[in-house]
Amino acid sequence: MQSRVMHLEEGKERMNQTKGLPLRLLRLLVMFIALCVVFSIISMYTIKHFGIGSVVTTMSSKLQPHYKELEDGLLEKWIKPPSNLIHNMTDKQLFWRASFAPRIKKYPYKRVPKIAFMFLAKGPLPLAPLWERFLKGHERLYSIYIHSLPSYQAQFPPSSVFYKRQIPSQVSEWGKMNMCDAERRLLANALLDISNERFILLSESCIPLYKFSFIYNYIMKSKYSFMSAFDDHGPYGRGRYDPQMAPVVNITEWRKGSQWFEINRKLAISIVEDTKFYPKFEEYCTPPCYVDEHYFPTMLTILAANALANRSLTWVDWSRGGAHPATFGRTDINEDFLNRVRVGNKCLYNNKNSSVCFLFARKFAPSALEPLVQMDSKVLGF
Numbered sequence: 001m002q003s004r005v006m007h008l009e010e011g012k013e014r015m016n017q018t019k020g021l022p023l024r025l026l027r028l029l030v031m032f033i034a035l036c037v038v039f040s041i042i043s044m045y046t047i048k049h050f051g052i053g054s055v056v057t058t059m060s061s062k063l064q065p066h067y068k069e070l071e072d073g074l075l076e077k078w079i080k081p082p083s084n085l086i087h088n089m090t091d092k093q094l095f096w097r098a099s100f101a102p103r104i105k106k107y108p109y110k111r112v113p114k115i116a117f118m119f120l121a122k123g124p125l126p127l128a129p130l131w132e133r134f135l136k137g138h139e140r141l142y143s144i145y146i147h148s149l150p151s152y153q154a155q156f157p158p159s160s161v162f163y164k165r166q167i168p169s170q171v172s173e174w175g176k177m178n179m180c181d182a183e184r185r186l187l188a189n190a191l192l193d194i195s196n197e198r199f200i201l202l203s204e205s206c207i208p209l210y211k212f213s214f215i216y217n218y219i220m221k222s223k224y225s226f227m228s229a230f231d232d233h234g235p236y237g238r239g240r241y242d243p244q245m246a247p248v249v250n251i252t253e254w255r256k257g258s259q260w261f262e263i264n265r266k267l268a269i270s271i272v273e274d275t276k277f278y279p280k281f282e283e284y285c286t287p288p289c290y291v292d293e294h295y296f297p298t299m300l301t302i303l304a305a306n307a308l309a310n311r312s313l314t315w316v317d318w319s320r321g322g323a324h325p326a327t328f329g330r331t332d333i334n335e336d337f338l339n340r341v342r343v344g345n346k347c348l349y350n351n352k353n354s355s356v357c358f359l360f361a362r363k364f365a366p367s368a369l370e371p372l373v374q375m376d377s378k379v380l381g382f
C-alpha cells in the first residue's frame with residue numbers, strides 16, 4: 001500500500017514539472033537556432049578568407065582510406081595467402097586453423113585454382129633447376145612448400161621459385177608416424193592458401209614428365225584424386241593389419257599404397273582434421289608395418305572410396321626387386337627412357353582407357369640433372 005502511494009505522489013510531481021516545460025523548451029530551441037546561425041556565418045566567413053576548407057578535405061581524405069580498407073579488406077583477408085610461411089603455431093594449432101572450410105561451395109569471386117607442389121625432402125633439392133624450368137611462367141597456377149630436416153638451412157636465391165618456401169619442419173623418418181606428421185604438416189600449411197585446390201606430394205628425387213599446362217589440365221580435370229590404394233592379401237598387405245584396430249578399421253578396409261599422392265582440397269582437409277584413425281595407426285601400425293604406406297590409403301578408402309583413382313601419378317621402378325626402387329642417374333637418361341615412362345602404361349582416366357598414367361617419376365640421382373636440363377625442350381616437353 002505504502003509503495004503504491006509513493007508511486008502516485010511521484011507521478012503527480014512529474015506532471016507538475018511538465019506543465020512548465022513547453023515554455024522553457026521553446027526558449028532553449030530559439031537560443032540553439034540563433035547559435036547555429038551565428039556559427040555558420042562565422043565559419044563561412046573564415047573558410048572564405050582563411051582557406052580553412054583544406055582542413056575539411058584533409059579530414060575526409062583521412063576517413064576515406066579507412067572505409068576502403070574495410071570494404072575490400074574484408075574479403076581479401078580470406079583470399080590472400082599468408083605472406084610468410086614461417087609461423088610459430090604448433091601442429092595442433094596449425095591443423096585446427098587449416099581445417100577451416102567454407103560451407104557455401106560457390107566462391108563469390110573469380111578463383112583461379114592452384115596446384116600445391118609439396119616437397120618432402122631430407123635437405124637440398126638437387127633437381128631444382130629442372131623444376132624451375134618446368135614452372136617458369138605459370139606463377140599464378142601453383143604454390144610450393146618444402147619440408148626438410150630442421151637442421152638443414154636452405155640457400156635458394158631470391159630469384160628462385162623455392163626461395164622462402166620452407167615450412168616449419170620436424171624430424172621425419174621413413175616408415176614411422178613422424179613421416180605422416182610431416183605430410184600432414186605440408187598439407188596444413190598449403191591449406192592456409194585458399195587458392196590451392198590440388199595437393200601433390202613429391203620428393204627431392206622426383207621429376208615432372210610433361211609440360212606444366214598438360215599436368216595442370218590432367219589434374220584439374222580429373223574426377224578422382226590420385227591416391228594409390230589396393231587390397232593386398234599377402235604378408236606385406238593384410239599381413240601387416242593388427243585386429244586391435246577394429247572396429248575403427250576392419251581388415252576388409254585395410255589398404256596399401258604408394259606414399260606419393262595427389263589429392264583435392266576436400267580430402268586434404270579430411271587428412272588434416274583426422275583424430276579418429278590417427279591414434280589407431282600410431283599405436284598398431286609400427287615397423288614392419290610401414291605406416292606411410294597404409295594410413296592415408298586406408299583412411300580415405302573408408303571415408304571417400306568413390307573419390308579415389310586408386311593409383312599414383314608418380315612412376316617408380318620396382319622391377320629390380322628389394323626394399324627400395326631403382327634410382328636412375330646420368331647414363332639412364334635419354335629420349336627412349338622418357339617415352340617408355342610416359343606412355344608405356346595402361347590405366348583409367350575419368351573412367352576411360354588411357355596410356356598417360358604418370359605425370360611424375362622417381363627416383364633420380366643428382367647426376368641425372370645435367371642430361372635432363374640439356375635435353376631438347378621438344379623431347380622434355382618444357
Ligand SMILES: *[C@@H]1O[C@H](CO)[C@@H](O)[C@H](O)[C@H]1NC(C)=O
Nearest residue numbers: 087088089090091092093094
Ligand atoms: C608465437 O609468437 C607470439 C609472439 O610473436 C607469442 O605471443 C606466442 O605465444 C607464440 N606462440 C607459440 C605457440 O609459441
Ligand SMILES: *[C@@H]1O[C@H](CO)[C@@H](O)[C@H](O)[C@H]1NC(C)=O
Nearest residue numbers: 246247248249250251252253
Ligand atoms: C568389416 O566390414 C565389413 C563390410 O564393411 C563387414 O561386413 C564386416 O562384418 C566387418 N567386420 C568386422 C569384424 O567388423
Ligand SMILES: *[C@@H]1O[C@H](CO)[C@@H](O)[C@H](O)[C@H]1NC(C)=O
Nearest residue numbers: 224229301305306308309310
Ligand atoms: C577405388 O577403389 C574403391 C574400393 O576400395 C572403389 O570403391 C572405387 O570405385 C575405386 N575407384 C575407381 C575410380 O575405380
Ligand SMILES: *[C@@H]1O[C@H](CO)[C@@H](O)[C@H](O)[C@H]1NC(C)=O
Nearest residue numbers: 346347348350351352353354
Ligand atoms: C579398356 O581396355 C580394355 C582392354 O585393355 C577393355 O577390355 C575395356 O573395355 C576398355 N574400357 C573402356 C572403358 O574403354
